[in-house]
Amino acid sequence: MARSNAARVGAAAAPRSTPAQPAPGRAAAAQLDRLIHERVRLGIVSALAANEALSFNELKALLRTSDGNLSVHARKLEEAQYVACRKYFDGRVPRTEYRLTAAGRRALERYLDHMEALIKAARVG
């Protein structure tokens, strides 16, 4: 699944026919999923799309953000059920692990559709 998303990002502007293609231009911008439009949340979703699961510390290092910032944004994604969070003990050390849910993956795909539509619209215009 990561491969398909990565390939899509790499070929961002390749013409595709998507049944539910959003309207390009400002209308598309208005429909943006604000939940994952924010940089840290977009980073969390993108990183999890490339991995089955990542720990809190791995995400923190990857996105170069603080504990508090990551925690707040991860919780918002969790509330929207875009990511699933699992807390467990590795020996005596508490660990937090995140995974992307099917809804989260669909949200990322919709977001990619939006970005592609905006780019195509600019070319057409």
Next chain:
Amino acid sequence: MLAPMPAHGPLRRSSGPEPTPPALHDRALDNLRFIRDTMERAGSFTAVPGWGMAAVGATALAAAALATRQATPELWLATWLAEAVVALGIGGWSLARKAHAANDPILSGPGRRFTLSFLPPLVVGGLLTIALYRAGLVAALPATWLLLYGTGVVTGGAFSVRIVPVMGLAFMAVGAVALLGPAGWGNWWMAAGFGGLHLLFGVIVARRYGG
């Protein structure tokens, strides 16, 4: 870079969509780049094959034990060259297997960057092996191999998780000690580096980064 865009977009030209402001277009491109870069960097968490490295370490220890029993420098060299072929096979196979398991195309993103940074020092190592052998300096080979392999891992690992360049530095440190230490200890530095360091870091990577 993103793929070149088609000259003629397929979107509803006839219905006349409102042209996207350039700033919005640039932001969209920037967002796509951010997503791709994040996915690639996140991919490096799974790219390096830990168990493969540990297996290479085990074969290197066996090769060190075999090499020390060889009567001539030529046989000693042949033993290590055979080990290099085995190690490259194990390393390449386990890298491809792990990349495949993580749905990470090996020839794009982190895999390609690692390979492009890792290979040049290995090629130089191959050429120096020929030159040093012809000059009768077989005793200098262990330090050369350890230093150049370490260099490749440091440069390739610059794009990976931190433990990979740290492993490269450890190889360079063992190589430096081998370079300055007694010539007769070369085989043991090889065992410590290609055997011990691969085993140690391989197990750490495998346990922390998914195999």
